[in-house]
Amino acid sequence: MNLDLIINKLNLKVLTDNKDFSQIQPSHGYVSDMLSCVMTGAGQHSVWVTLQAHGNIVAVARLLDLSAIIITEDAQPDEKTIAKANEEGVILLSTEENSFNIAGKLWELGLKDK
């Protein structure tokens, strides 16, 4: 399982700078829009699925060493957030689909809870 595969299979838009995503191997998945829950629930190298698109998701991902954030329902982070993510090495992905569908597809690809 690598991020490149996830991006392709789920048809995700890459919002931050391009990288060699095949080298990034997420270990778990987590879904929540409440940041404090993510703080407790998301393991290291998780993919986090959320509706939130504001700047603070970058700080959370950086602190928890998350592999990537998938922003659902086409929520758009502003330019500052994307710039901050690039600066901190956090990967932002986006999709029109909702969190439930994305979580289902990640599970089918073999990504599980920690």
Added chain:
Amino acid sequence: MANSPSDNSRRFQNKVITDELAGNITRVEELAYILQIEDVMTRDIKTLTPDNTMLDLLEVLKQYHVSGVPIIDDSTKELVGLVSTEDLIKCLANDDAKAPIKSYMATDLITVKTYDFLTEALKKFSRTKVGRLPVLDKEEKLVGIITKGDITNGILRALEKEYQEEEVRRYRASHLFEDIESDRSSLILRYNIAHYDFTSGGKASSNIKRALLRLGANAQLARRVGIAIYEAEMNLIIHTSNGGSIHVEIEPTQISVYVWDNGPGIEDVELALKPGYSTATEEVRELGFGAGMGLVNISRCVDEMDLQSEWGTGTHLTLKIYLKGEDIFGEGYQKRQGEDNES
């Protein structure tokens, strides 16, 4: 940055790629957008003119161990062609070694500029079959040549430099407590947090986490302290009147965190500690805060938590993390060297 492409690359030969080095590989693509062609190109190049013969070319290829030579017009000094080993083979097959270079050189040239980023060269290499690109300056004059090998070497050099810089920083910091003798040494980090400054939210906790890693803390400990301080930081941003301050005191065997604000304070401390209880406004909740889990998360991440608050006066939050065994700063570091602490 040095210009000779060969010096550092040799140091990577026969070198075991450690996890830390491998972690840097994802940085390669980033570097391709940061490094410019002139940072990695070969500058000292041998050129020929269109009227030199293919035999002259053979001599240059042999003498300089290169596989291609740019052709410069004698009078205008402009780049007019490129001739490679392949062209020489074609010429020899025709038994035509005395022919002038102009009858064999490629004139349909793909070039890059000194100020282009490496990605530009990478794109051109992948789109065409050429093995080298002439590099032109602003005035369209030939100043160098770039090959895929130059790019690899340039990126390796840049990675090695960054890697060493981080290692040096980490080494110096991790010896802090061993090098400085006193009856009780501690390092105090102070951060001021402004009310409602969501843009900077997480900055203090990220910086503290990085500081701990540099001091030699393992990833687990740094993460735990980072989470606790993030929640405290967000509380200052969301719930105070004038913001507040965070002091982190790092000692070899313990980390103490003091979070202060001057109001408004917590009306019911017991209730505030209940999982799920929050006084956050609707606006803040929409940002994903106010789950009522902040203080609960903090207490889970630390060994001791003390919350003192008076309505109208302010709140003091004190956190203690006790370090045992290899987590002890100074002593633990030696044993951990070689492990990948930051992930």
